[in-house]
Amino acid sequence: MQSSPPSSAPLLVASGISKTFGRTRALAGADFELVEGEIHGLLGANGAGKSTLSKVISGHYTVDSGTLTFAGRPIVLNGTRDALRNGIAIVMQETSLVPDLSVLENIFLPELGTRGRLDRGTLRKRAEAILEELGQNDTLPLDLEVRWLSSAQKQLVEIAKALGISARLMIFDEPTASLSPGEVERLFDIMGRLRASGRGLIFVSHRLEEVFSLTDRVTVMREGRTVMKSRPTADLTQPELIRAMVGAELGSIYEHRGAVEHGAFGPVALEVKGLAAAPEVKDVSFTVRKGEIVGLGGLVGAGRSETVEAVFGLRRRSAGTVSVAGKPLPDHRPQASIRAGVGFVAEDRRTQNIVPDLSVKENLLLAHLGAHKGFFCNYRSRERKATELLAELGLPADRLLDASMLNFSGGMQQKIIIARWLLLDPQVLILDEPTKGVDIGARASIYAMLREVARRGVAVVVVSSDFEELLGLSDRIVVISDGRSVADLPSAMLDEEKLTLLAAPRTSMARNTALLGDLTRSYGGAGFWALLEDDRLICLNAVVADADADPGFKAGDAAFMADTRIPEALRRRDEGFVTEAAGGRRSTLMMPMRSPRGHDLGWVGLSLPEGRPLPSPDAIKSRISTMAATL
DSSP, X not given: OOOOOOOOOEEEEEEEEEEEETTEEEEEEEEEEEETTOEEEEEOSTTSSHHHHHHHHTTSSOOSEEEEEETTEEEOOSSHHHHHHHTEEEEOSSOOOOTTSBHHHHHTHHHHTSSXXXXXXHHHHHHHHHHHHTTOTTTOOTTSBGGGSOHHHHHHHHHHHHHHTXXXXXXXXXXXXXXXXXXXXXXXXXXXXXXXTTOEEEEEOSOHHHHHHHOSEEEEEETTEEEEEEEEGXXXXXXXXXXXXXXXXXXXXOOOOOOOOGGGSOSEEEEEEEEEETXXXXXXXXXXXXTOEEXXXXXXXXXXXXXXXXXXXXXXXXXXXXXXXXXEOOXXXXXXXXXXXXXXXXXXXXXXXXXXXXXXXXXXXXXHHHHOOSSOOOTHHHHHXXXXXXXXXXXXXXXXXXXXXXXXXXXXXXXXXXXXXXXXXXXXXXXXXXXXTOOHHHHHHHHHHHHXXXXXXXEEEEEOXXXXXXXXXXXXXXXXXXXXXXXXXXXXXXXXXXXXXXXXXXHHHHHHHHHHHHHHHHHOSEEEEEEEEXXXXXXXXXXXXXXXXXXXXXXTOEEEGGGSSOHHHHHHOOSSOEEOSSSSOOEEEEEEEEOTTOOEEEEEEXXXXXXXXXXXXXHHHHHHHHHHTTO
């Protein structure tokens, strides 16, 4: 929750900043102001100038005109060292760490090039003090090489590095793009600590839900100019903010089709059974019907990207089968996948999807080249459709001959990449992080494009780390955790909290399984962990020691409470045991679970068969509370 920024003198004032690259004017008199002890959102569509302004403030670019005032005095930054000496640091989406050096060495990287001898003992004490200030004492092993860290840990090193030079101003440029929901929450806790210590933070993000939950004030840029300056976030609505960013009213960017029953879709277009691709993918199964959009949900590192790469043939399968329209798809042969009607948009736009120095037309026809058999490629057969697709994207036909894809924004590049596969009239279209690094306007356009593709009968598979996007776009979500598909549910049954709990790594689930196993060993019967809402439940985990106490659902199941074997207990949720009137007269105790921060984690239940002595509810409640504290 936002706190009101203190009424203190500005920490930074940027006035009339202009910057030109060749014939491109990136900044045209931009203004920005930051005070100490606030998180200030810097927003805008792709190409608006927010990243350029961030790099001007952090010393990466020198200004053509305009002034910077820091802590009440004018400053001139001729490089990043000038910025660091003034206490200004930037935490980039792509970190600038040295993979072969240790965490400790990377934290104090700016000092390694200075004269004199460094005292590693002193550096270690300083690093420990920095991590303690961030509340992350046990998160980073200081002697480990950075190459072995997760994305979240690398970002923490970047933050610690900024604190190592006593930064008073920190810029966070798209910091959550590669983080899971749990990691995002930890990052926001750290940013809250930094704000409370009096530092000024600039937060650059495309995700409006993060902007509203975290920032105190926002500044919006469009076409290199400041169009909204230092507005309190609490005074803004999402439509107003979107209108400032793109100059138009977008309405709902998802326009979800609602809960659609399987019968409304066509036949199965893609079927994946028991897929394994060592070491990341262990056992994944799902189907996608014609006209259906299926999301693959999970945390970063769960194996989602590796799963779709194995489906398309970019990774060798060690087990399982993949079929398109009922016909087996050969292993490790992307060309065979293309010819079978499968399109694949990979996650990394720059390195996996485009050839920067080829024209738009040449990039569009790359997939045609892979699909065509024989020596002659017959490009002309695709040209008319290419022109039609570009018109749908709002791109004039003469832009087909643009010499480089780099002349376009990230959003337009992504739409051209999707159009490349649509040229081939695919049966299945797989997209990995389709809106990563794309602004709100381009996202809305891509969502509309994918909905239209599905309406035409294409089976669409979407991998996304943005749970709001996944829920808003998908008809159904297959949850993957630690390389295994653990749930397959209509998106209408889920929200972000439920999806996060379902996606919990099996290492976290192991603690829960241990508790349920401990309960059933002590008392017999069956233990379960479920999310309850209205007349439905979603089972996260279950351990059945006695079949006579089986509650009628298992891990990953979604069910109506009335269809289970313990409907009365699920409905009443009393503090004591509830005995069912029929169906074996099981007795069930339900206990709510909450995280240390007060988040609803669902309910844990213990169901015992008729005739079994009923234990004290207080004893069971104590065990459940202990487990909740570790989740």
